Amino acid sequence: MRVVNRTRSVILATRAETAGESGSRRRGLLGRESLPEGEGLWIVPCEAVHCFFMKFTIDVLFLDKKLRVVKVRPSLKPWRIAGCLRAHSVLELPEGVIRATGTQPGDQLEFEEIPPA
Numbered sequence: 001m002r003v004v005n006r007t008r009s010v011i012l013a014t015r016a017e018t019a020g021e022s023g024s025r026r027r028g029l030l031g032r033e034s035l036p037e038g039e040g041l042w043i044v045p046c047e048a049v050h051c052f053f054m055k056f057t058i059d060v061l062f063l064d065k066k067l068r069v070v071k072v073r074p075s076l077k078p079w080r081i082a083g084c085l086r087a088h089s090v091l092e093l094p095e096g097v098i099r100a101t102g103t104q105p106g107d108q109l110e111f112e113e114i115p116p117a
Contacts, residue, residue: 001015001112001114002014002112002114003016003042003091003110003111004110004112005103005109006107006108006109006110007107007108008102008107010103012040012101012109013039013040013093014039015038015039015114016039016042016091016111018044019042019043028041028092029058029092033055033056034055034056035058035094036094037094039094040091040092040093040094042089042090042092043089043091045088045089046087046088046089046090047085047087047088047090048081048082048083048084048087049083049090049092050080051077051078051079052078053078054078054079055078056078057075057076057077057078057095058075058076058092058093058094059072059094059096059098060072060076060082060091060093061073061090061093061103062084062089063087063089063090063091063109064086064088065088066108067108067109068106068108068109069104069106069107069109070084070086070087071084071086072098074098075095
């Protein structure tokens, strides 16, 4: 799916996956070598993430139920933890996306299904 920051009229991810089941939420990005530009992982429900055993740095957006950004955590490095009790879900993005797009708390996101080619 595609993730758009409607407040800033910018695309955050062109190919985001959803981790909505227990196993996929626990696994997250573990085992991957990187998160390529344009990709993302939406973990729902989720209030906190960890980067234990990860091999790369990510940007993290904490979202409420209406998909508004409630907290940003740019450049979350391996072996770190981030959380937000007000969050309902988390969007993990490649490092630098938050800075490049100017995304900040209060921004409204939209998740768009991409029809198969």
